[in-house]
Amino acid sequence: MAAISREEVAHLARLSRLAVTEEELDTFAGQLDVILQAVAQVGEVAAADIPPTSHSVPLTNVLRDDVVTPCLTPQEALSGAPDAEDQRFRVPRILSEDVAS
Helix, strand or coil: CCCCCHHHHHHHHHHCCCCCCHHHHHHHHHHHHHHHHHHHHHHHHCCCCCCCCCCCCCCCCCCCCCCCCCCCCHHHHHCCCCCEECCEECCCCCCCCCCCC
16 A cells, blocks of 8 residues: 555645645654554455454343333323323423524
């Protein structure tokens, strides 16, 4: 792999709209080259016979069966509410109608 040039770094800086000094071009060229070499090494290590993974250890979800249980009726749920309307909690408006979403 060829080393990244100062011109390529300057081009990337222009595309990113970054102001980069002449001194920084040399610094960034060396740093980007090291990063690109590390990425290339990772690509070389990956083998076709190794399946892709998202975790280093196997994960097992522990789920329970859904069981229907009794719950509150709308009247019971609203019994302690300071204000209710149409079987819903009624709360003060905090946003005006002219607020754009």
